[in-house]
Amino acid sequence: MKDTLTNRQQEVYDYLKRESRETGVMPSTREIQHFFGFASQTAAMNHLRALEKKQVIQRVPGKARAVIFPDELDREEIVDIPIYGNIAAGMGQDVDHEKEGCLSIDIRSLGLKHNARTFALKVRGESMVDAHICDGDTVVLEFREPRKNDVVAALIDGETTLKRYVVENGKPFLRAENELFPDLIPARELIIQGVLVALLRNAA
Amino acid sequence: MKDTLTNRQQEVYDYLKRESRETGVMPSTREIQHFFGFASQTAAMNHLRALEKKQVIQRVPGKARAVIFPDELDREEIVDIPIYGNIAAGMGQDVDHEKEGCLSIDIRSLGLKHNARTFALKVRGESMVDAHICDGDTVVLEFREPRKNDVVAALIDGETTLKRYVVENGKPFLRAENELFPDLIPARELIIQGVLVALLRNAA
DNA sequence: GCGAATAGTGTTCATATAGATACATGAAGG
DNA sequence: CCTTCATGTATCTATATGAACACTATTCGC
Numbered sequence: 261m262k263d264t265l266t267n268r269q270q271e272v273y274d275y276l277k278r279e280s281r282e283t284g285v286m287p288s289t290r291e292i293q294h295f296f297g298f299a300s301q302t303a304a305m306n307h308l309r310a311l312e313k314k315q316v317i318q319r320v321p322g323k324a325r326a327v328i329f330p331d332e333l334d335r336e337e338i339v340d341i342p343i344y345g346n347i348a349a350g351m352g353q354d355v356d357h358e359k360e361g362c363l364s365i366d367i368r369s370l371g372l373k374h375n376a377r378t379f380a381l382k383v384r385g386e387s388m389v390d391a392h393i394c395d396g397d398t399v400v401l402e403f404r405e406p407r408k409n410d411v412v413a414a415l416i417d418g419e420t421t422l423k424r425y426v427v428e429n430g431k432p433f434l435r436a437e438n439e440l441f442p443d444l445i446p447a448r449e450l451i452i453q454g455v456l457v458a459l460l461r462n463a464a
Numbered sequence: 465m466k467d468t469l470t471n472r473q474q475e476v477y478d479y480l481k482r483e484s485r486e487t488g489v490m491p492s493t494r495e496i497q498h499f500f501g502f503a504s505q506t507a508a509m510n511h512l513r514a515l516e517k518k519q520v521i522q523r524v525p526g527k528a529r530a531v532i533f534p535d536e537l538d539r540e541e542i543v544d545i546p547i548y549g550n551i552a553a554g555m556g557q558d559v560d561h562e563k564e565g566c567l568s569i570d571i572r573s574l575g576l577k578h579n580a581r582t583f584a585l586k587v588r589g590e591s592m593v594d595a596h597i598c599d600g601d602t603v604v605l606e607f608r609e610p611r612k613n614d615v616v617a618a619l620i621d622g623e624t625t626l627k628r629y630v631v632e633n634g635k636p637f638l639r640a641e642n643e644l645f646p647d648l649i650p651a652r653e654l655i656i657q658g659v660l661v662a663l664l665r666n667a668a
Numbered sequence: 669g670c671g672a673a674t675a676g677t678g679t680t681c682a683t684a685t686a687g688a689t690a691c692a693t694g695a696a697g698g
Numbered sequence: 699c700c701t702t703c704a705t706g707t708a709t710c711t712a713t714a715t716g717a718a719c720a721c722t723a724t725t726c727g728c
Binding site for chain 2: 281282283284285286288318320323324325326328329331332333335336337338340361362363364365366368369370371372389392393394398402411456457458459460461462463464
Binding site: 288289290301302305319321322323324325326 | 685686689
């Protein structure tokens with residue numbers, strides 16, 4: 261029963277999808293009618309019925325604007341993770357604290373808890389390559405206390421960097437995962453901004 | 465003006481969010497009324513007005529069920545990428561061709577084209593570690609012709625594996641990115657199932 | 669002690685909206 | 699030739715829904 265759509269039906273489907281995404285509200289039959297210039301509202305009704313029959317939408321009888329896209333329905337919950345700019349995985353550098361963009365992904369794929377406070381940063385530099393974190397990767401970090409050997413974004417002596425959090429003899433410091441980079445021993449303060457929970461790489 | 469919500473307002477907000485996500489349809493004022501057991505529909509109206517004043521929802525006057533979550537609105541378009549199971553990045557192994565789950569992410573974060581046909585696989589094995597692809601990573605692959613030195617999922621002599629696609633002297637073969645693994649020269653056939661476009665790692 | 673915000677009840681009204689029914693036309697398929 | 703499906707027009711109806719108005723009670727800051 262999941263036939264292919266006709267051209268006209270595809271147009272209507274695309275309109276519904278686009279409109280509900282851009283405005284946040286599903287069009288009513290009359291809005292569909294006016295958009296396509298139908299003289300009768302029944303034309304819109306017919307198209308909705310056809311789309312429903314072909315399983316690409318669902319409808320709830322008796323409710324206004326109650327058109328549903330089934331594949332969006334069984335989706336996991338989606339979280340928006342703000343991207344705060346670059347972080348040096350090479351030598352320390354200031355983090356830009358302006359929100360530069362947003363990463364939207366379902367929680368299960370990142371294995372996040374629902375209430376976790378997270379943010380993302382773009383990695384610059386090669387100092388974490390031995391932990392398989394590369395220049396250009398996007399790292400997702402969670403606001404929480406670090407455990408030993410976590411990878412963390414840390415503010416060390418006024419600069420932010422991505423390194424492994426190591427504790428030796430009760431003293432915490434930061435270690436690069438690249439032989440060419442030295443350990444960072446905090447002179448004054450070591451503020452952990454976030455702990456690595458996930459990573460995203462764009463290979464294309 | 466973006467005050468914190470009262471307990472009651474948070475309850476209403478959560479109800480709207482949950483209901484619209486689970487059913488696909490935004491509740492009407494009467495549905496809110498009945499859910500909370502209000503004797504009057506005005507109570508629901510008041511809460512909506514309060515939530516709107518505090519900027520956590522938006523409404524379109526005169527339209528039915530026209531409650532919008534502003535942060536969902538300026539989200540990028542989200543694509544659903546089916547996960548087809550495991551792929552060996554070690555020695556060749558059969559790919560499970562049942563859909564095991566789904567990855568939902570906005571297209572811009574993966575840098576995908578809107579029309580690209582993609583799927584995802586869980587990596588097993590260490591043969592691609594030198595390309596910083598680890599055991600347990602999820603790779604996103606695009607259905608398309610490989611270019612030289614792309615990382616690909618390939619069906620080689622009946623088994624699927626993740627390797628680098630190399631061409632030497634006009635002959636294509638597969639190379640592991642780990643000294644411990646040998647090159648794979650196709651005896652009969654080399655079928656490319658997908659080209660790596662993105663990678664996802666769950667560190668937690 | 670006053671005003672504003674919160675959280676409601678009770679009632680009424682206008683209209684937004686789904687939905688049904690009758691009819692038309694052209695293309696596809698058996 | 700007849701049926702089905704796609705794509706419409708034209709008209710009418712029941713109800714789903716937002717919205718306004720009058721009124722009450724409590725809490726909180728000033």
